[in-house]
Amino acid sequence: MAAVTLLSTTGLCKNFDGLRAVHEVDFELPEGQVRALIGPNGAGKTTLVSLLCGRIAPSAGRVRFDGRDISDLPAHRRINLGIAYTFQITSVFADLPVAENVALAARRRLRGAAAVAEAVQAALQRVGLHEPPEQNAGDLSYGHQRLLEIAMGLAQAPRLLILDEPTQGLTDGEIDAFKALVRDLSATTTILLIEHNMSVVMEVADQVTVLNFGEILAEGTPDQIRADAAVQAAYLGTG
Template sequence: MGVAAVSLLTTSGLTRHFSGIHAVEGVDFTLEAGEIRALIGSNGAGKTTLVSMICGRIPPSAGEIHFDGRDITRWPAHRRIMAGMAYTFQISSIYAGLPVFENVALAARRKRRGRAAEAATQEALMRVGLWERADQPAGDLAYGHQRLLEIAMGLAQSPRLLILDEPTQGLSEGEIAAFKALIRELAPATTILLIEHNMSVVMELAERVTVMDMGRILAEGTPAEIRANRAVQAAYLGTG
């Protein structure tokens, strides 16, 4: 008998309404420890609203969120970070006037002090390929490199759950290949939730894919199952 998967994150009945608009409606979602999960759907499907509730940027209208066995539904964002959750947009946009190194060091210091923070900063920058640019002002980086900097800011916190929102946007083909290698290296020590429009990245990286449509989960399954799902084809992949 195999070892049962351990749920790191679960949501039950998670709902968010904005002035009568049902952005997310009754979402039950489970993320197993160590997996790479992709969250896909057309613009307005509710993906960003869902992860914004998970990471504490916005409160739910109804429902619950459990992380590592604890009810975190009403926890503020900074407490979720300390518990091991990192989200690229929550970490913040970059500080354009500060050097690349200091951007990542600020994130690292949420969890560490002194030399430990410096070591975590260097390791994160080396992992995303930006160590050679450590002294460069962050605002001078190309857009794709700024996205990699945001990922480094997440990695510097040694998260148990890393949520990446459109991480390959603006990256070159070579950088995308390096990104895919990085994600494979991070799992299973880090659980990855990936919001991504690049379907080749989704299909190559994700162990399971969750598809949202009109605020609800339309389908979940392996990449092959999602590719073959007629409802997904019609709603999102454009092949129905």
């Protein structure tokens, strides 16, 4: 039986003062899949993610989530539908404690202090963040702020989790733990992963989409993408 499409775009475009950042992107993400989005710097990956999340409006084209056209919905409405995302640059509340950062995210869907506290503890444990919950988020290392962001996303129990460069700043051991986390999450959550670390992409992704100059260059399994001559020339550096 064919997988249900959870997120899709049709003819999606974004121009900035004449610069074509994203052009005519038709994209489908089935429910339950781990999809990696890769490409050279400046390929338009973060712009595309911002269009999916509602942080910026498209110049043309449509975005659909679970069969619903969400092209005109602001970011907070998309979060309420079950889309959670982390940014390439951390967006934690530096002056608030670690636990309160996660609690703010959990309160989007939960009522009651006990339920929120339980969700906070579960999310922090799941990402392997063991710093004292009362410690200010701004005092964490950059890599651990990334883990805190993921915990904030998980506390929302999203149907779609979008992660922009989540392993940046992590140690090798933390990257291994992140790979295990993605494999664990994939049983219940659809994941879109923007990632430069190709070992992460090749190990955790079911399918890979390659973006270049704002357009989709190739799509396929990790092995297919690794063997694609156009991808090698444009991105992997082996062409």
